[in-house]
Amino acid sequence: MSVDPAWIAVDWGTSNLRAWAMSGDGRVLAEASSDEGMGKLSRDGFEPALVRLIGPWLAGRPPVVACGMVGSRQGWCEAPYRAVPCVPLDRAALVMAPVSDVRLKVAIAPGLKQTSPADVMRGEETQIAGALRLLPGYDGVLCLPGTHSKWVHVSAGEVVSFQTFMTGEMFALLSEASVLRHGMQGGGWDEAAFDAGVSDALSKPEKLGARLFSLRAEGLIAGLTPQAARARLSGLLIGTELAAAKPYWLGQRVTLIGAETLSAAYARALASQCVEALRLSATDCTLAGLSALSPMTEAAR
């Protein structure tokens, strides 16, 4: 079955490459993904990786709009950060990638930077733009949990300020590469242990350093189960993030944008602080954001 999209949406991060064949009226005709993320590619590897994935969709030479680390200095071509406060996406700032395949025309969306405190994002600006299309007139806070979680204050259609937390990466390193991994093998989850970790971290965030090794010690001498250790570690790290991000969520309207399971964990942690967060799918937001940049949207303006 041939796919003949009006345009192609691409989300190209450090670890993964995802693409959607889009119709002129914004429907997804087909999707594809590979593990050829930026982290695996040298500069001249991007075009071949993209053609491998979306070659079958290119007969009609549809324009491609991409976001994510593909636009970083180590990516396909650098799309310089735009400085906040600003609207999350700006068609005029798109950067065209150098291509040799005549069927390709690839526009890359820039990320955002904040001078003080210094911070950067790439990819999330597109989800933010999408969220603002899905929630017209939204004023408040967006939280995008992930490897590098972002808390974002949006107002009047602009990103006002944001802050990044390495919570997801810390969880991966501690649970898979540190001494704690010995007590966390296997699957399973212990909701009560997660809640205890969140509560512990929020009430005494300065004690995180002292809490981590306890997970190992309790496994050795007090029978802590692997699922409780994993869940408590997650709770401790998310709770520590919430403690530091308090100005973002206390008394604010909060919307979570992320993968189902992770967003559910953040929503649960926020609910323990009496914050009822709205939830949006990260993919929905990415597609809504890229759609705003597509030539179809331009034609419709």
Add this chain to the structure above:
Amino acid sequence: MSVDPAWIAVDWGTSNLRAWAMSGDGRVLAEASSDEGMGKLSRDGFEPALVRLIGPWLAGRPPVVACGMVGSRQGWCEAPYRAVPCVPLDRAALVMAPVSDVRLKVAIAPGLKQTSPADVMRGEETQIAGALRLLPGYDGVLCLPGTHSKWVHVSAGEVVSFQTFMTGEMFALLSEASVLRHGMQGGGWDEAAFDAGVSDALSKPEKLGARLFSLRAEGLIAGLTPQAARARLSGLLIGTELAAAKPYWLGQRVTLIGAETLSAAYARALASQCVEALRLSATDCTLAGLSALSPMTEAAR
């Protein structure tokens, strides 16, 4: 030149194996080390690894006294933890390793455990015992910085309580395996950046999660140098440890036991809080502790 020790001291950790040929009156006749730490060995690999290292010293069948992870459940043979409060070492609790080489007689020192909050140590108990021999009548706090830093309250010759921090392991993971590694390549050190990290962490320890990614962002958009990034990360992590360990050092007599460079960093951080810590060499303490367990010491009692 043949070495004919009265006994052999062994410090066998996760990453390294170190041995000292000792005279009857406590002098070091020779030393040797290898990277055959516990982490690389299966149970039946310990005896061959030891013989490879100290075979030339075994003609006179000197007894071997060992401490460290060699006595863990994943080690040569388990030396069950002793519960604090207790003296750091007890000759009666030594466990004899199973051997097939007739020249070998290997005694392993057990670690210590604390029930609440759960904590464990292996190897440090020997350094603590050594420190108490080097500083007779010492009453106060010992800090043993390292992969897993320990803060230890000792009184009347006993370990009263202790707490472990994963500071060294966190530094290694964040500086070598996380996104921060990109901005930390190369050597060098920036003392002012270290001090700023310590101060920042001690004044707002709950903000650690928010400080880490700034190191990356400042490298990308504000010209933060790799040596400043590394030193500030170290300062942030040590400062966070000090914040959580405050009950151990505030108004207390503190002695640092560790490698030269790391102890110097901790001493500098403590000095910023008006705590002047005494410093002992980790190797001196290990040897003094193992000497207390040696048959020579027993004969002298």
